[in-house]
Every structure is written in structure tokens, then in C-alpha cells.
């Protein structure tokens with residue numbers, strides 16, 4: 001029997017489990033271990049709460065978890081607390097790290113540690129109910145907010161800051177964030193990017209949505225748009241996205257109270273305290289080819305909140321070689337060391353969609369099959385003994401289903417669920 005431990009229950013972990021069962025059938029046992037009591041990684045804690053249809057992919061993962069041969073073992077940290085990689089390598093033939101990239105990349109500018117400057121992992125975790133960020137203090141009392149980055153996470157953040165309570169009614173945004181956002185005084189949301197519209201990583205669906213917000217208008221400076229004929233060279237998706245930006249630039253200002261400013265060609269250089277708030281110092285840039293070059297021309301944007309959405313890093317795990325520059329585990333096509341592999345964002349860094357993790361998971365299983373020298377390992381029985389000896393409290397998939405049912409039962413009218421945002425409350429759903 002092949003014994004496999006997958007560390008991380010996000011898309012990469014679940015697609016790997018699915019591929020293992022497809023490849024090895026009844027000859028494999030898979031434990032998917034997660035530090036949280038709940039499964040699904042960024043499907044639960046990253047994907048925007050007002051994008052419920054995207055979260056529906058969890059049904060497929062639930063199918064994998066319940067089809068036989070696969071267990072979910074939640075609430076167990078792998079690393080220096082919980083269980084170690086060395087212990088897993090003793091117990092299982094194969095260990096696959098699918099731990100994602102949960103840490104914000106630093107901005108690397110003065111002032112980034114000031115109160116009010118928040119990374120998107122924390123900000124998104126706060127409104128999505130990640131237990132690590134339930135107590136985050138998010139200042140929403142000033143008119144200005146800066147969102148740094150030109151990708152879809154920046155759009156998610158701007159959209160959540162801009163939407164009305166009614167527009168969020170059918171989402172699973174958590175109560176503490178809903179109440180805080182309801183009282184928000186933010187009126188000017190600046191989306192700050194070093195380069196121009198042609199270099200942005202926004203996708204058309206997310207961009208198009210910004211044109212339909214009930215109290216917020218997107219504003220694009222027409223001088224930031226390249227000549228129309230230059231759009232012909234773009235791939236179809238980006239051309240459509242830039243088309244939306246052109247349509248925003250052509251719109252007259254209307255009465256909607258919130259403005260989402262697209263500040264292209266703008267490089268943040270410092271964040272400074274300013275009265276009881278902040279100001280972001282921005283350098284105007286110009287493009288040389290695809291590269292943004294500073295012009296030396298500075299201006300300040302007043303704000304109370306800065307959210308950086310400039311990418312993520314994997315959290316190192318003791319005993320696993322780590323590439324500090326790239327922010328992920330050292331690996332060659334997913335191979336880390338004999339019997340230890342990486343997949344998903346932990347392998348390739350924070351890029352691609354949920355679906356990108358599927359070929360990644362299936363590809364790693366082909367490598368595992370090539371490399372395999374099965375030994376007679378204890379697998380899950382050994383893990384259970386270790387967990388019991390340490391007095392840890394794991395959650396099973398059946399436990400998750402009870403938490404899920406409790407969250408669905410707690411939902412406010414029209415919402416899919418009310419997430420439990422701290423560990424005690426999550427585990428309280430399992431009390432008799």
C-alpha cells in the first residue's frame with residue numbers, strides 16, 4: 001500500500017489527492033493535513049466572498065475527500081509545532097507540500113510597518129474569516145485608501161471596499177467585516193500600479209464588474225492609455241480588459257460618492273504618518289518598453305489605509321530547503337528531495353488560477369510514480385498515534401461537515417453561511 005501525506009488542503013492538495021486515487025486506485029492511502037480545522041485553503045480564505053460561484057469548486061474537492069482512500073486531517077500544523085516533516089517522512093512513502101504562499105511580499109519602502117498599512121493576505125483573510133486575521137484592526141475612518149498592485153487581488157480589495165451592504169448581502173463576508181465596512185468613510189480608492197494598462201494583470205470579468213457598482217465609479221486618466229491601435233498586439237483577454245479601461249476613461253463623472261482611481265505609472269516610494277492618518281508618497285514613472293522608469297516627480301496621496309497586493313511568499317518549514325529570493329521551496333519541477341515534493345503555489349509561486357493547480361497536481365503524481373520505491377510504512381495509523389501522544393485535536397472531514405452545517409445554519413437571510421472566525425468557535429461546533 002502506498003502511503004502519501006499531502007500538507008495543505010487547498011486546490012493543489014486536493015487535485016494531487018484526486019490524481020493519486022486516479023493513478024493508484026485501491027493501492028493508495030492519502031492523508032491531507034491542514035493547519036486549520038477547515039479545508040480548501042484560499043477557496044475559503046482568499047476567493048472573494050461575493051464570488052460564490054467560484055467557491056463552488058469545493059464540491060469537487062468534497063467528492064475527493066469522501067470517495068475512499070483519502071482522509072482530511074485538519075487542525076494539525078506541519079513544521080516546528082504539531083508534526084515535523086522528518087516525522088511525516090518516516091511514516092509515509094511520499095510527502096507532498098501543498099502549503100500555498102500565505103505571507104505577503106514586503107513592499108520594501110519606508111513606512112510599510114506603520115499602523116494602517118496592511119498586506120492583502122491579512123486584509124483578505126480579515127473579510128474572509130481566516131482565524132489568523134480575525135482580530136485585525138482595519139482603519140476605515142478616513143476618506144482615502146490606497147491599494148497597491150495591478151492584479152485581480154487589488155481589484156477584489158477595491159471592490160469590497162466600494163460595495164454597499166446590499167451588494168454584499170448574498171456574499172459570505174464575515175460579520176465583523178460587514179459591520180466595519182458598513183461604517184466605512186472611504187470615498188477615494190486609489191489603485192496604484194508602477195506600469196500602464198497594457199502591463200496590468202487584471203482579467204476582463206473582474207474589470208467589467210467595476211463598471212456596475214452602485215455607489216462607486218471607476219476613473220481612468222485618458223493620458224495613461226496607449227494609442228488605440230496598440231491594443232491589437234494584446235492577447236484577447238487583456239485587450240478586453242483594456243477596452244473596459246477605455247470605456248471608464250470616456251465616462252463623464254457622475255454622482256456616485258465613491259471613486260476608484262486607476263493611478264497607473266505610479267510607483268510608491270514611502271509611507272508617512274500624516275496627522276492621525278497616512279500619506280503615500282508616489283513617484284510618477286514612464287515606460288521604457290515594458291519597464292517602469294522613475295521620473296523623479298513626486299506627489300502625495302492622503303489615506304488612512306494602505307493595502308499592498310504585490311504577491312505572496314511561502315512560509316518556510318524547518319528541514320525543507322527554501323529559496324529566500326523566490327519565496328518558495330527549492331524544487332526541480334516539484335521534486336524537493338527523495339520522497340518529498342511541492343505542488344501548487346508552494347512549488348511555483350503565487351500565480352495562475354485555481355484550475356492551474358490541477359495539471360500541477362496530476363503532473364506531480366506522474367513524477368511520484370516514476371520515482372517510487374514503496375516501503376512498508378505506517379501511514380495514517382502512525383500519524384494518529386503521534387497526534388494522540390501529543391494531545392492534539394485533529395478534525396476529520398466529517399467534523400468539517402458539522403462545522404459547515406453550523407455555519408450554514410447561522411447564515412443571515414440571503415447569505416450562504418456565517419463563517420466562524422476563531423478556532424474555539426470553529427471547534428465548538430463539534431461539541432456534543
Ligand SMILES: Cc1cc2nc3c(=O)[nH]c(=O)nc-3n(C[C@H](O)[C@H](O)[C@H](O)COP(=O)(O)OP(=O)(O)OC[C@H]3O[C@@H](n4cnc5c(N)ncnc54)[C@H](O)[C@@H]3O)c2cc1C
Nearest residue numbers: 008010011012034035041042046078099100344345353354
Ligand atoms: C485573494 C485571492 C483571491 C483569489 N481569487 C481567485 C479567483 O477568483 N479565481 C481563481 O481561479 N483563483 C483565485 N485565486 C488563486 C487561487 O486561490 C490559488 O491559485 C490557489 O488557492 C493556490 O492553491 P494552493 O493549494 O497552492 O494554496 P492554498 O489555497 O493557499 O492552500 C494552502 C493550504 O495549506 C495550508 N497550510 C499552509 N501551511 C501549512 C502547514 N505548515 N501545515 C499544515 N497546513 C498548512 C493552509 O492552511 C491552506 O489550507 C485567488 C488568490 C488570492 C490570494
